[in-house]
Amino acid sequence: MALLIRIANTLALLLALAWPAAAQDAVAPDGADDMDALFASLADPDAANPDQIAADIRNRWSQSGSGTLDLLLRRGRSAIAARDFTAAVEHFTALTDHAPGFAEAWHGRAQALFLDGRIGAAIGDLRRTLALEPRHFEAWAGLGAILMGLDRPAAALEAWQRALELNPHIDEIPDAAEWLDIQVNGRET
Secondary structure, eight states: HHHHHHHHHHHHHHHOOOOHHHHHHHHOOTTOOOHHHHHHHHHHOSOOHHHHHHHHHHHHOOSOOOHHHHHHHHHHHHHHHTTOOOHHHHHHHHHHHHHHHHHHHHHHHHHHHHHOOHHHHHHHHHHHHHOTTTHHHHHHHHHHHHHHHHTTTHHHHHHHHHHHHHHHTOOOOOHHHHHHHHHHHHSOO
16 A cells, blocks of 8 residues: 555656646647537547647646736746745635636646645645636546555545546556545455
């Protein structure tokens, strides 16, 4: 169990640190205005290019509709990349204050809070992210990793299963979720 908790903590850290670069590089394809279609494509285990579909979804999540808010989002992500978690929390807090309905603001702050060691607050922001965007597979994955690190295996399994329903192409989760399902439910998935 201790090994799985270390794996979960590593997964949470990797998801938090990988997000800024991936999100900034993503470009939505012309004519792909339908998020439902993107999510349907991503959920297909045989999707032709799941990494690009996920990047397109991330790009959409990152569009606030305001240049000022987008700047705060970029600054928060840059601060995470620079490992200045205090500054990242400040940028994302300003963003959540000005755009409380912008799910990616809460997700970014959750990442910064997690990396700053403020786990309870990170969980709260992940829950807010998911209330605003229930299909946020990265928030589900991060929540599962944090819950696993807190030795809450049943809740972690539920979060990881939700992440995998939305995006079965997250490489880091399936083996851990399968092992965890056996531990929690006594059966293989």
